[in-house]
Amino acid sequence: MVYCWNCGEKNHDYAKYCIKCGKPLIHEDDIEKILKKEKETPTKDSHTKFKDIKLTGDNIENLEKLTTENLQKDMNTLKECNSKILQIAKKLNGTKIKEEDFNTMMEKLITDIRSELKALNKKLICISPAVMIVTISSHGYNPRNVTVKTDIDKEKMEDYMNMFRTKKMKSLPSTPQNIEGASWTEHCPVCKRGPLNPYTEKKLMGLVTRNGYRCSECGAVFIRKGDKYSLEKVSNTENDTWKTYARQALSEREWTRIAHGGMSDALQKKHDLKKWLADAASGKINFKEPESPIILKKDEKAVLVLDEVTFWEPRAVRQTRGLYGGPTIRVAKGVSFRLGGVQAQSESHEELKQIDKGILTLTTRRIIFTGEKRTINIDLRKILSIEAHNNGIASQRENKQKTEYFLNTNNTQINITVRGNHYTIPVTGEVLKSIIEGMIKQLQ
Known part of the structure; x- marks a missing residue:
């Protein structure tokens, strides 16, 4: 991903202009050109172009290898990479740099950091090196101060966690949407074994009362919120149902489906949309022909x-x-x-x-x-x-x-x-x- 220097919007690697503000994007390959230009014609304001340089790894991944063990290994690899980058930056962080030395030091810093990010391509097993974000900031003028910060793309990591949880859950293509005569209180959606019994919870010295259900087998607590129920407590926070639906208010119909191996409406929609997009891209979807505002050619719809x-x-x-x-x-x-x-x-x-x-x-x-x-x-x-x-x-x-x-x-x-x-x-x-x-x- 490429971050816009003007508004901070994330754009595709191959984008030339920011889709949000329309400004031209500065790619990693452009940095060397800018540094060379600044070296030839240094000006007092030239450092503003390097006020916030964001470097990321390549956007490649292997989701087929997304397992608990591999995910943990990749997280450890990212920690090691983070330590190495901070060690590289330690020499410059907070150091005052003379104007004539700035371009040379920046070139070396960017090259060293880019080398560490490139190394992630071979070290990471399943997740993308693009989750690692390095920001290089410069302040002041002759001398200049350089600061290097590292971060993780939290949105991308959350997507990986959701994929991992979904992968571990049972798929629902053949699960009926409405389970005839079933009640969600008969089978706990968390442990899939014990029944749910009425439960009352009092807080603030009895001033606040919350009603719901509690599993007699695993102790999971569901609190009523309007006409829906929210999973509020479990004894094992590593449970897949907790990781996927913790504190989400779902209908009784949804909890019934989850208790029998299905999923919520929102998650079902996400899976269905993914399938529909794949079918559409393969040319398998038939569309109802709308009224055309243009004159169509022969055999054209x-x-x-x-x-x-x-x-x-x-x-x-x-x-x-x-x-x-x-x-x-x-x-x-x-x-x-x-x-x-x-x-x-x-x-x-x-x-x-x-x-x-x-x-x-x-x-x-x-x-x-x-x-x-x-x-x-x-x-x-x-x-x-x-x-x-x-x-x-x-x-x-x-x-x-x-x-x-x-x-x-x-x-x-x-x-x-x-x-x-x-x-x-x-x-x-x-x-x-x-x-x-x-x-x-x-x-x-």
């Missing part, structure tokens, strides 16, 4: 029609700043003359800009954007790559240099059915990408 979609492209932005040269002579209080001249410096860079707004139509053969200013016709067979974002996609195609961004697709929702379960989901970038990939597969 409409698949999706998305309103209020915005079209974005990278555009060159030029910034000009003036530099004054020459002395200022004070004549009297409040009166002075400046001798010399003003020189203008102009710099150009690319930013993501909204170009148009309109309707995006996906057919079995094309992507057509009909906007207020232009119409874009993309042959699915000409698409080279698609990058998914939360609110849309970025696509690259043959004979087109600039990446084309179609955003706000998530304003439209579609109805899907998986394993007999019905859901209404927004057309996020991931959803749209999977559908497009499925259409391309059908053309092959």
